Amino acid sequence: MIIAVVGPTGVGKTKMAVALAKKYGAQIISCDSMQVYKKLDIGTAKVTAKEKESIIHHMIDICDVNADYSVYNYQKDARAILNKLVASNINVIIVGGTGLYLKALLYNYEFKNIEEKRSFSEFTNEELYEMVLKINPNNDIHVNNRQRLESYLKNHNKDDGIKKNSELLYNTVFIGLTMPREKLYNVIDSRVDEMINGGLLKEAKSLYDNNTSGKSIKTAIAYKELYEYFDGNLSLDGAVDLIKKRSRNYAKRQYTWFKNQMNVKWFNVLLNDFNTTINEVVSYIQIQNK
RNA sequence: GGCUCUGUAGCUCAGUCGGUAGAGCAAGGGACUGAAAAUCCCUGUGUCGGCAGUUCGAUUCUGCCUGGAGCCA
DSSP, X not given: OEEEEEOSTTSSHXXXXXXXXXXXXXXXXXXXXXXXXXXXXXXXXXXXXXXXXXXXXXXXXXXXXXXXXXXXXXXXXXHHHHHHHHHTTOOEEEEOSOHHHHHHHHBOOOOOOOXXXXXXXTSOHHHHHHHHHHHOTTOOOOXXXXXXXXXXXXXXXXXXXXXXXXXXXXXXXXXXXXXXHHHHHHHHHHHHHHHIIIIIHHHHHHXXXXXXXXXXXXXXXXXXXXXXXXXXXXXXXXXXHHHHHHHHHHHHHHHHHHHHHSOOEEEEOXXXXXXXXXXXXXXXXXXXXX
């Protein structure tokens, strides 16, 4: 049995995953693009040893903060684990908020091995767009989306359109956790405050002092803003507000993905009565497995 | 008390030489195959502080009232 627990940041996915893992004797595979990195603990809301409740968690702390980890690596690594667990008849709970990683793990996404790393810095957006159009006349990547245009040009192999109908490869029950938007935003805001009070500044400062500056730092919300603060470009309050804002924006994007990319059954999370939510989810899973 | 500036979208502000307004951010929706906690797309009617005057017509000019900021006493 494979269960995927999805939803925006801050809804309680970690807690739900552990509860379900205990219930079904399952192991957990994390599906989070930032929790794969070591040393990014507080800011990524990584599960603590205590929260794990001795459930086995995979795909957390698997690479160096300075490493360049991507969906390509994730798919390879996570599938290896998933296949092994499935073969051993062990139940699996996949939890995480990184939609693309989840999809790459469970659907027929295919990535090529890239040898040469081409640079496209000499081209304008329009030129890149034309280049993509030549390869794929049905291209629907927007001209302004340079990042994706470059990515397409780097990764496509002649005559194969990157886009394929995505097909689910593993029989999976998708559980989505949600709550009213306003409530979620309040939870996110106060969670950021808790992180700050819980040692996030110290964690980020020690990375900063060690000149840690990989892709992870540039991408991860909280770290990139605190680096701006350490550099003197932002006040502490300004940085904290930015972290909150970007976390909220991120949560909204997560909803868009999970609502439209996969068939998710949504459950409203009751903050003061999480057990009720757990029971609802469990009874839904029971029905699905009949 | 006097002088000056100011009150326009949830926020910061533009603007209309008089014909009822527009950006950024927020917010909402969407896309997504190697940065994905990323990147990008779409969506802007709001008594233009209140009342009155001038005018065919005022958010725009004038007067008064009122909220805010500063300077002088």
